[in-house]
Amino acid sequence: MKIELKNISKSFGSLKANKEISISISGGIHALLGENGAGKSTLVKIISGQLNPDKGSILISDKKINLGSPKIAINNGIGMLNQNPLDFANLSVLESFLVGNTQNSFMSNNHKTKEEILHLFDNYNIEIDLNEKISSFSIGQRQQIELLRLLYNGVKIIILDEPTSAFSLEQKKMIFDTLKKLTKEDITIIFVSHKLDEVFEICDSGTVLKSGRVVYSMHKPFDSDSIFAKMFDDTRTKNKITNKEKRSDKFKLFIDELDKTKQETFSNESLIDFGTVVGIAGLQGSMNDKLVNNFFSRDFSKTGIFFDNGDYIDKEKLYYMPADRLERGLFEDLTLKEHFALSYSNRSKYLNWNDIEIYGEKKIQEYDIKATITQKVDQLSGGNQQRLMLSLLPESPGVLLLEQPTRGLDFNSANKMWDIILHRKKNDIAIIFSSTDLEEIWDYSDIIISVSGNTIVNIESKQNLNKENLARYVSGILD
Amino acid sequence: MITIENSLITVIALSTPLIIAVLGETISEKSGVINLSAEGTIMICALFAFVFGYLTDIAIVGLIAGMILGSIIAAFLSLCDIKLRMDQIAVGFVLTILCSRLSSYLGQDYVRISGPTLNKMPIPLLSDIPFLGNILFNHSLITYISISLIPLTWLLLNKTTFGLSLRAVGENPNAAKSRGIDVQKIRFIGTLIGGALLGLSGAAFSLYAKYGWSEGHTANYGWIVLAIVIFGGWNPFRAAMGAYAFGLLQVLAIKAQSVTLALSQVLPLLPFPLMIFILIFIQYINRKDSSSVPLIIKSLIGGNQPESLGKKLPKEL
Numbered sequence: 174m175k176i177e178l179k180n181i182s183k184s185f186g187s188l189k190a191n192k193e194i195s196i197s198i199s200g201g202i203h204a205l206l207g208e209n210g211a212g213k214s215t216l217v218k219i220i221s222g223q224l225n226p227d228k229g230s231i232l233i234s235d236k237k238i239n240l241g242s243p244k245i246a247i248n249n250g251i252g253m254l255n256q257n258p259l260d261f262a263n264l265s266v267l268e269s270f271l272v273g274n275t276q277n278s279f280m281s282n283n284h285k286t287k288e289e290i291l292h293l294f295d296n297y298n299i300e301i302d303l304n305e306k307i308s309s310f311s312i313g314q315r316q317q318i319e320l321l322r323l324l325y326n327g328v329k330i331i332i333l334d335e336p337t338s339a340f341s342l343e344q345k346k347m348i349f350d351t352l353k354k355l356t357k358e359d360i361t362i363i364f365v366s367h368k369l370d371e372v373f374e375i376c377d378s379g380t381v382l383k384s385g386r387v388v389y390s391m392h393k394p395f396d397s398d399s400i401f402a403k404m405f406d407d408t409r410t411k412n413k414i415t416n417k418e419k420r421s422d423k424f425k426l427f428i429d430e431l432d433k434t435k436q437e438t439f440s441n442e443s444l445i446d447f448g449t450v451v452g453i454a455g456l457q458g459s460m461n462d463k464l465v466n467n468f469f470s471r472d473f474s475k476t477g478i479f480f481d482n483g484d485y486i487d488k489e490k491l492y493y494m495p496a497d498r499l500e501r502g503l504f505e506d507l508t509l510k511e512h513f514a515l516s517y518s519n520r521s522k523y524l525n526w527n528d529i530e531i532y533g534e535k536k537i538q539e540y541d542i543k544a545t546i547t548q549k550v551d552q553l554s555g556g557n558q559q560r561l562m563l564s565l566l567p568e569s570p571g572v573l574l575l576e577q578p579t580r581g582l583d584f585n586s587a588n589k590m591w592d593i594i595l596h597r598k599k600n601d602i603a604i605i606f607s608s609t610d611l612e613e614i615w616d617y618s619d620i621i622i623s624v625s626g627n628t629i630v631n632i633e634s635k636q637n638l639n640k641e642n643l644a645r646y647v648s649g650i651l652d
Numbered sequence: 653m654i655t656i657e658n659s660l661i662t663v664i665a666l667s668t669p670l671i672i673a674v675l676g677e678t679i680s681e682k683s684g685v686i687n688l689s690a691e692g693t694i695m696i697c698a699l700f701a702f703v704f705g706y707l708t709d710i711a712i713v714g715l716i717a718g719m720i721l722g723s724i725i726a727a728f729l730s731l732c733d734i735k736l737r738m739d740q741i742a743v744g745f746v747l748t749i750l751c752s753r754l755s756s757y758l759g760q761d762y763v764r765i766s767g768p769t770l771n772k773m774p775i776p777l778l779s780d781i782p783f784l785g786n787i788l789f790n791h792s793l794i795t796y797i798s799i800s801l802i803p804l805t806w807l808l809l810n811k812t813t814f815g816l817s818l819r820a821v822g823e824n825p826n827a828a829k830s831r832g833i834d835v836q837k838i839r840f841i842g843t844l845i846g847g848a849l850l851g852l853s854g855a856a857f858s859l860y861a862k863y864g865w866s867e868g869h870t871a872n873y874g875w876i877v878l879a880i881v882i883f884g885g886w887n888p889f890r891a892a893m894g895a896y897a898f899g900l901l902q903v904l905a906i907k908a909q910s911v912t913l914a915l916s917q918v919l920p921l922l923p924f925p926l927m928i929f930i931l932i933f934i935q936y937i938n939r940k941d942s943s944s945v946p947l948i949i950k951s952l953i954g955g956n957q958p959e960s961l962g963k964k965l966p967k968e969l
Contacts, residue, residue: 243831261824261827261959264819272816272828273831273833278812280813
């Protein structure tokens with residue numbers, strides 16, 4: 174199915190999210206690339222009818238369609254698979270298929286519908302009880318159900334908005350196979366991502382957006398260097414881990430949640446140098462974040478950090494940064510100044526706003542936060558919020574416990590984040606971080622803990638590990 | 653046998669307003685809106701229904717007046733919610749206080765005067781069935797309405813497209829919008845139906861269950877309603893059972909007066925600690941990690957709290 178975007182423009186206040194975007198896709202899988210804030214999500218929201226553009230038109234099979242209504246988009250065969258499954262936790266699978274989809278006011282003909290849906294599930298070799306509640310499935314399964322729902326509705330154009338973050342390797346492979354199969358049935362797929370390897374694997378053509386404009390159009394075979402150059406201002410090479418100054422002291426990392434049956438294969442008490450970076454690798458939804466949190470809450474029955482001589486590391490030396498920036502890390506409606514005051518105030522009972530301002534300005538400089546001190550946190554971009562969170566950790570050396578420190582950040586912001594973390598590392602006792610991005614784990618860790626689901630399957634220093642095995646550990650294939 | 657029969661008749665009659673209100677609140681909450689004005693709405697609608705019934709001397713007019721006022725209050729709450737994006741809880745709470753005070757002020761002239769009441773309307777043939785006939789089919793119009801509303805509410809929520817859309821909106825407004833549902837409209841209608849039933853419940857008080865008007869006439873039932881909805885796990889049948897159980901305890905308390913005074917004083921209080929206990933229990937069962945609880949109990953007791961209950965609509969909707 175052919176889809177053409179013509180001169181799509183959309184502004185939010187003074188921010189021009191999309192500027193005169195024109196793309197023509199005649200079929201296959203088309204990648205939509207760009208760093209955070211490049212305008213990808215605005216564009217897909219316009220295509221799927223959730224946003225009305227200021228200007229421009231969309232043509233499907235050379236026919237102009239009306240914009241700005243999800244219903245019209247659906248009727249024109251446009252469906253979207255969101256980053257997180259956009260479904261209804263308390264509804265059954267069958268009900269979820271029916272929402273917004275029944276013509277009759279009474280849901281009488283359920284039996285026939287049920288047969289059709291079961292048949293569709295059969296075609297894709299998925300066994301699912303249609304009466305089961307959506308909430309009882311994993312995020313990956315929920316995405317599969319959503320994808321099948323779109324097919325059931327007869328979509329001809331599917332938009333996938335970074336859908337793979339929640340998938341296990343197997344599920345990802347299955348989805349990719351499905352997508353390839355679908356292109357043979359004249360279904361066009363728009364694949365939004367910033368993971369270049371995935372794009373190279375399955376896409377036939379692509380468009381790179383930057384600051385709301387189309388800066389590059391491409392077709393297979395792709396040239397990764399020029400894509401990279403177009404996506405980012407400066408193609409800085411990844412941070413190199415500087416050789417840490419060896420300090421003589423060591424400390425112990427104690428973990429007691431290993432798979433009991435395999436306990437003998439690795440020691441659960443590791444002796445670690447000061448300044449070590451420990452990466453906890455796991456897929457979305459695995460216990461990798463919880464493990465980081467465990468160190469912080471000093472749930473000593475299971476995990477702990479202590480010095481070689483057996484003393485626990487002082488609680489005040491454990492600095493924790495949660496994964497959900499706005500849920501648990503920052504206060505959306507407070508200004509930066511107020512945040513600095515909160516992290517600064519334990520030094521005196523009264524707030525000295527002058528001092529706080531000086532302190533804050535210094536931090537803003539040091540952590541490269543693009544904002545003024547009087548701005549509210551919800552006006553900041555993800556990268557700036559993340560750096561702000563890091564800047565709020567105490568300056569004195571400690572153990573940094575970072576839950577997914579670069580979650581949702583694009584390449585540049587993530588790199589900047591690691592610049593700062595590695596800079597801090599020189600003085601810190603250790604850094605323990607979790608991530609679902611195996612590249613990140615591999616690039617920055619000295620010791621890697623691999624987690625699959627709710628079990629730790631492997632603890633190993635990086636020298637003794639190879640990347641392929643890491644991927645296998647994490648997806649539970651190897652244990 | 654006679655006393656059991658009489659007691660059950662009283663339970664069903666007395667529970668009439670509670671049933672209606674609980675079902676209304678359930679519908680409203682399924683769409684994502686906690687109508688915290690329930691207490692105030694029921695009270696002021698009880699007054700209005702009585703006044704209209706008194707002035708026209710037709711009880712049915714009172715019922716309709718109650719429903720209309722209940723809808724108006726709910727419409728106000730809903731507009732604050734979907735248009736002004738105010739906090740449902742805050743608006744509902746203020747509405748409750750406002751309506752309660754207003755009803756005691758406006759109702760001064762109507763305290764303890766007699767007005768129209770809804771008469772018993774035995775259903776021919778059915779009411780002749782021994783035992784059951786008297787309990788179920790020898791009541792007033794409003795009681796029949798309350799009983800038939802139980803399956804009707806269930807049907808509305810589970811077997812109609814509107815009900816499905818309503819639940820979808822209460823679960824995830826964003827997802828509902830992407831399926832082409834007009835979220836604001838559905839949420840408005842849901843709140844409105846809920847409010848109308850709260851109003852009808854108030855009318856059922858002053859025209860039937862506890863006919864007449866006095867200050868604080870509805871005895872804090874509005875708050876009980878909110879608790880029973882949770883007790884019912886947002887399921888109309890279970891919520892109705894909860895309402896009848898509450899009614900039963902009230903009736904037992906009255907009966908107990910003839911046995912011992914102490915018991916009769918304890919029994920009316922019993923529902924409240926019992927309710928708290930049950931709510932704690934439900935909360936425990938509903939916790940996702942309470943895997944020790946058998947699945948059957950979980951599905952029986954655990955509720956489906958709508959995911960977006962009480963939350964403001966997302967900015968872009």
